Amino acid sequence: MLKKILALLLVILMVVPAIVSCGDSGEEPKNTINYDTEAGGEDEETEEDPLIAEIDEHMGELSSLFSFKGKTFTWLGPSWQAPEKDEETGDAEDDAMYFRQRDIEDMFGLEWVNNKAEMVVDDGDSATIELIKQDVMAGTGAYDASYAGNMHTQQLLINDCLMNLTDFSTVDLDGEWWQQDLKGTLSIGGELYFLQGSIVSSYYQDAQCIVFNKDVAEDYGIEGLYDLARDGEWTFDKMIELANTVPENANGAGAYRYSGINGYTVVHAHGYSITEFDEGGNPYVPDTVPQTIVDIADKYSVIFGDESQTAHTKWYSTSNYETFEEKYGYKNEAEMFADGKILFLMTNTGGGAELRTHDVNFGFLPIPKGSNAQEDYISYVEPWSAINVFVPKSAKDPQMTDVILEAMAALGYKYFKSTCYDNMLKSRTVKDMESKEMLDIIFNTKRYDIINIVDKGASVYGDGELMNWLNGSVQETSAGMVSKYFIKSKIVNSNIKTILGNIQADINN
DSSP: OHHHHHHHHHHHHTOOOOOOOTTSSSSOOTTOOOOOOTTOOOOOOOOOOHHHHHHHHHHHHHHHHOOOTTOEEEEEEOTTSOSSOSSOOSOHHHHHHHHHHHHHHHHHOOEEEEEEOOOSOOSTTHHHHHHHHHHHHHTOOOOSEEEEOHHHHHHHHHTTOBOOOTTOSSOOTTSTTBOTTHHHHSOBTTBOOOBOBTTSGGGGTOBEEEEEEHHHHHHTTOOOHHHHHHTTOOBHHHHHHHHTTSOOOTTSSSOEEEEOOOHHHHHHHTTOOSOEEOTTSOEEOOSSOOHHHHHHHHHHHHHHTOTTTEEOOOTTSGGGOOOHHHHHSSSSHHHHHHTTOEEEEEEEHHHHHHGGGSOOOEEEEOOOBSOTTOSSOOEEBOTTTOOEEEOBTTOSOHHHHHHHHHHHHHHHIIIIIIIIIIITTTTTTOSSHHHHHHHHHHHHTEEOOTHHHHOSSOBTTBOOHHHHHHHGGGTSOOTTHHHHHHHHHHHHHHHHHHHHHHHHHHHHO
């Protein structure tokens, strides 16, 4: 482990770590951030996370061993969000980014350069992607690291633009600031080309969850939801049993039982994944859809596809497209939920946080288990929310980037967890103490899937061939499911073959 090696070196060299931390210089503590109070609530006084002391020690070790004085680190972000901030703004998340940037500059003596990709491009992250492709082709080394969504990561892989990060020796994937088991779930050919973890603030917003409207639940005598989740007995069958106390909403006058249910989250929650890996560590999808997934679709399409029970627009099927507002008279599901028209809403933790802008009494729950036999809940990460960090092949100083990425992730935990999770989500968003416990369950059971990178045909605004089909599988019957899956699996596996062909030299080396 890097930490033990570094610690031994420090003992030998008798170096006293120089830490830049909160309150050690007479300044205002760096993690004292002004939180938005428009939605009401108080920032919670919490005991300091014991991992913070480990992070401070870790950063002291790194800054004692590495100096990049006179160098610049250029961080490239997509056009819709600045990668970091160059000054305090009063916004909690922005200031957390600023504090991290300032710490890294102070610790390693480098100059941090933010390069926000502002090109005249309407397609989300595509400005970032084009800049990286141009830089790799020219070999100019303009960018040291960047981040973008799943399908843009795929485009960079297809164009052989990303550095293999497997040999990065300072990035310690055992650190709690990185998503665990990255090499097991997000590798390609056994190698790693992008990272997930506290290095980006969205890491605390992307896990799927259930929110329930407390007033609707009370109206129909639904109780004990937190106890069920806490005791490991919160299953889809139990959710359906309880929701059945709400009358079917055939005319739209009452409350719908469900909304926002998508197929792949349901499949994951049952402990299944379409993506598998061969002996060489290459991802693929089987030619034949597993019978268990057909059974899941058969079981739940009867419920979540019933428009008297579930509010949805069949938006997974472009032939049946109808906007939510056109169909229900609400701008979105969150607005409808806040008006007491939905009992259970599947969303992500970021979507749950947005509910604080509405006048609604709600609670968080994990995605239900497939059955009581499962040991843990499984909180699938929504593809649209997941953000990947990667390094262009043209990066001018891979060793510096290796060190800075580790520092970004560790300090990201220090600042983003306290800001985005402990305060903005767990303190300012939740309506009760139990929801805080539920959020810990959700966050501790997060699961990513490589299918979100290798699926074919997705854009910034939608999933790919296989994901689109599977998400809609719980809204429609399984008729024709086997043949549809067979066709789409061929498309996805062909896309994977293209990706592997473009990075095969890295894998072989």
